[in-house]
Amino acid sequence: MTFRTCKLLTIFTEAALEKTLIRDIERLGATGYTISDVRGKGSRGLRNSSWEPNSSIRVEVICDQELAEIIVAYFQEHYYANFAMTIFTVDVTFYPSVSLQIL
């Protein structure tokens, strides 16, 4: 069974950013992404943002370590100051399709 160790990059943030983040992610080099609706509460230093129910999203990208760091650095620079945003990565074992193995 062929597999590859990758990063699953997860971003919890404001739903208003969805289109902008997708554009960023694709431009930075990701070939896919997954979005889902979430609700929750985050406290970011003194901003103490409270999120409205259903106004937040989870964005997920499977990518290599290098692209994950590029996306994290870009988002930290452009969004961390003004938006509620939580980012983390986890190591995953990814099972690519045969066509992707050839590429």
Place this chain on the structure above:
Amino acid sequence: MTFRTCKLLTIFTEAALEKTLIRDIERLGATGYTISDVRGKGSRGLRNSSWEPNSSIRVEVICDQELAEIIVAYFQEHYYANFAMTIFTVDVTFYPSVSLQIL
């Protein structure tokens, strides 16, 4: 790039518990949480609970190992006997904002 190794604590459980669990989580020390709607089926020993579609939730908390264990122990003691509840943790690399790094 600053990062910290944390735990992502995930709980799949009955939607009716949402407000109660949020209160517990905040009281036990978490500064944030994420909720999303899920559906599914779990079998817990002989109870063999079958969940109605959309009546379940995923609760996620990013925290350190110590708080994760406190929450797990509390939930096991208070909910495992009477509610369908699945709990697991995974190691994540968390990228905090600058303001959180100072705190």
Place this chain on the structure above:
Amino acid sequence: MTFRTCKLLTIFTEAALEKTLIRDIERLGATGYTISDVRGKGSRGLRNSSWEPNSSIRVEVICDQELAEIIVAYFQEHYYANFAMTIFTVDVTFYPSVSLQIL
């Protein structure tokens, strides 16, 4: 605190497959699963599938390494050629209920 290291198997795929995949997963030996609605985009080689909003699902199964590999192999053989499907696993620390510990 009793815990067990397990696999969290995650599948992103087309919503039309939901009932079929659940039947497969249960027949192959899983005792539970979780489904949630997602949207996103995946590129699978030359097919370049673009998913309609809300027409995709996330399927999650907590299981041991052996069952995870059985499910991955089955899905790769039966669905990878004709459906948009992304599969990955991650190591999780699972906290079973007492009744499950006895089994």
